[in-house]
Amino acid sequence: MTKLLVANWKMNKNAKECFDFFEEFKLKFSGKRSAWIAPQAIHLNLVINEGKKCNVMAGVQNCSEFLSGAYTGEISPRNVKELNGHFVILGHSERRQYFQETSKHLNAKVKTALKEDLKVIYCVGETLPERESNQTLSIVGDQIQQGLNDMSEATADNLIVAYEPVWAIGTGKTATPAQAQEVHAFIRAELKKKFPAFGEKIQLLYGGSVKPDNVEELLGQKDIDGGLVGGASLKASDFLALCGDK
Ligand code: 13P
Numbered sequence: 512m513t514k515l516l517v518a519n520w521k522m523n524k525n526a527k528e529c530f531d532f533f534e535e536f537k538l539k540f541s542g543k544r545s546a547w548i549a550p551q552a553i554h555l556n557l558v559i560n561e562g563k564k565c566n567v568m569a570g571v572q573n574c575s576e577f578l579s580g581a582y583t584g585e586i587s588p589r590n591v592k593e594l595n596g597h598f599v600i601l602g603h604s605e606r607r608q609y610f611q612e613t614s615k616h617l618n619a620k621v622k623t624a625l626k627e628d629l630k631v632i633y634c635v636g637e638t639l640p641e642r643e644s645n646q647t648l649s650i651v652g653d654q655i656q657q658g659l660n661d662m663s664e665a666t667a668d669n670l671i672v673a674y675e676p677v678w679a680i681g682t683g684k685t686a687t688p689a690q691a692q693e694v695h696a697f698i699r700a701e702l703k704k705k706f707p708a709f710g711e712k713i714q715l716l717y718g719g720s721v722k723p724d725n726v727e728e729l730l731g732q733k734d735i736d737g738g739l740v741g742g743a744s745l746k747a748s749d750f751l752a753l754c755g756d757k
Contacts, residue, residue: 514730515671515714515737516753517632518548518744519572519600529554530561535747537565544737544754548744549600552586559595570598570630573606576619578627588620588627598630600739602658604677614657621658625666632671632716632739633658635698639678647676648697655701667709671716672698673739679719681741688728688735691717695734723752 524532529550540546547568550558558569575585588599601624602617617633624631635654637647651674659670674694676686686694695715703710717729718739729735743749751757 512714512736514544514755515716516544516546516744516750517598517600517673517716517737517739518546518750519603519718519739519741520548520550520745521572521605521741522551523745524550524554526554526557529557532745532747533561533565536567536751537561539751539756540565540567540754541756542566543756546750546754547598549598555591555596556594568597570596570600570632572600572603574599574601574620574624574629576616576623578623588624588629592627592629596629598632598671599624600632600634600673602634602654604634604636604675604680608677614654615660617658618660621670622662622666625662625669628669630669630671632673634673634675634718634739636675636677636680636719642676642678647694651694651698652701655698655705659705662705664706664708667702667706667713670709671714672702673716673718674698675718675739681720683720685720685722685725685729686717688732691729692732692734695732699734721753723749726753 549570549572552571562569574588578589601620606612635651637650641650714736716737716739717735721738721740722743
């Protein structure tokens with residue numbers, strides 16, 4: 512399976528900075544690994560157009576469970592698709608923590624986005640106190656069960672799951688490859704139970720302080736199919752290195 516590197520730019524970069532990134536990125540990107548970018552939604556069109564020139568897919572960092580209507584400030588998954596957006600990240604820990612998104616609420620968003628034929632990157636992960644009290648697998652297991660509840664097997668084809676331990680996000684503390692692999696293997700087993708025909712094929716991304724100097728070891732793990740990257744995706748040279756194009 513081709514490895515997938517997804518840039519989550521969070522609330523960073525103005526329009527000029529987005530253009531500048533592509534000016535540099537497109538010179539060296541070979542496509543040996545797939546690269547997707549989720550800018551702020553206001554730059555989605557820009558990133559779709561620049562991405563087209565170098566085979567990079569664009570998506571958003573959140574969307575609504577509704578398709579249209581009186582939902583001030585929300586992003587319609589249907590309109591993301593109409594613009595040729597490729598994917599949506601749902602359930603990032605920053606959305607769970609700062610915007611009170613719950614796995615139950617996310618379940619509605621996941622189902623709607625999949626129905627609109629977007630790829631969904633559904634994020635799960637434990638906090639430090641949860642890890643220290645040996646609750647990692649039960650927390651991640653609940654997030655999988657609730658967030659992916661009652662989904663038809665057919666829609667699972669467009670599903671990607673990202674494991675992002677909250678304590679590793681933006682902290683410079685990466686999970687060790689063995690710690691990440693243990694949770695990925697658990698997620699794989701849960702997905703296989705839920706979706707017997709697709710569980711094996713669902714891509715699993717690791718996120719949390721992925722950097723050029725640790726990416727190869729992480730991607731070398733059996734159940735790690737790619738990375739979801741914040742800080743190190745903002746600089747074109749670092750993101751190129753993660754994509755294997757130094
Ligand atoms: P960092 O790569 O900055 O730790 O962020 C990870 C992340 O939150 C990606 O979604």
